[in-house]
Amino acid sequence: MKKILVLFVFSPFWLFSQQKPNKLAVIKATALKTLKQNLNNPSSYTGVSWGDLKIQNTSINDSEKKYQTLLIAFSSQKKYLAKQIDDEMNKRNLSEFGLKADEALISSKESELKKVTNSLDSIIKKREIDIQGFKPQFKNYYIEHKFRTRNNFNALILVNYFFIFSEELQLMEYGILSY
Secondary structure (H helix, E strand, C coil): CHHHHHHHHHHHHHHHHCCCCCHHHHHHHHHHHHHHHHCCCHHHCEEEEECCCEEEECCHHHHHHHHHHHHHHHHHHHHHHHHHHHHHHHHHHCHHHCCCCCHHHHHHHHHHHHHHHHHHHHHHHHHHHHHHCCCCCEEEEEEEEEEEEECCCCCEEEEEEEEEECCCCCEEEEEECCC
């Protein structure tokens, strides 16, 4: 009877002490598993140090790159259309030399130029709104690991790797750090 009573008293402590592994433990285990699968000589692996687990968030530069690409594309298209219109307009001035301007081409290029200009203006406005309302969001987890291992020539080398994990702790990318 005393054994059963002791079992009921201590079993809640035992049950609640069983915790899920924390993120850092899962990340380190996944990184080590990946390393051991890809090293030339996995048995020579000796861990040296782990960096801090860093949470990387989106930055204003991530969205800025997207807008820069669009702005460059539309700006160059706008310049190209303006040059075509200008060339055709110059033909009007040179009509006495037998050059005739294609009026239909001028009008179609002018309407196309208006559309490009409107698109460019809307991109600039959307960019300004996005910058004002920017809130960083989770991007990934990042950790560095320094270790010793043997290379193809059986020389013991010190290597520094980085690992990038998704929010679900899936390995997204890894590689050697070069300074």
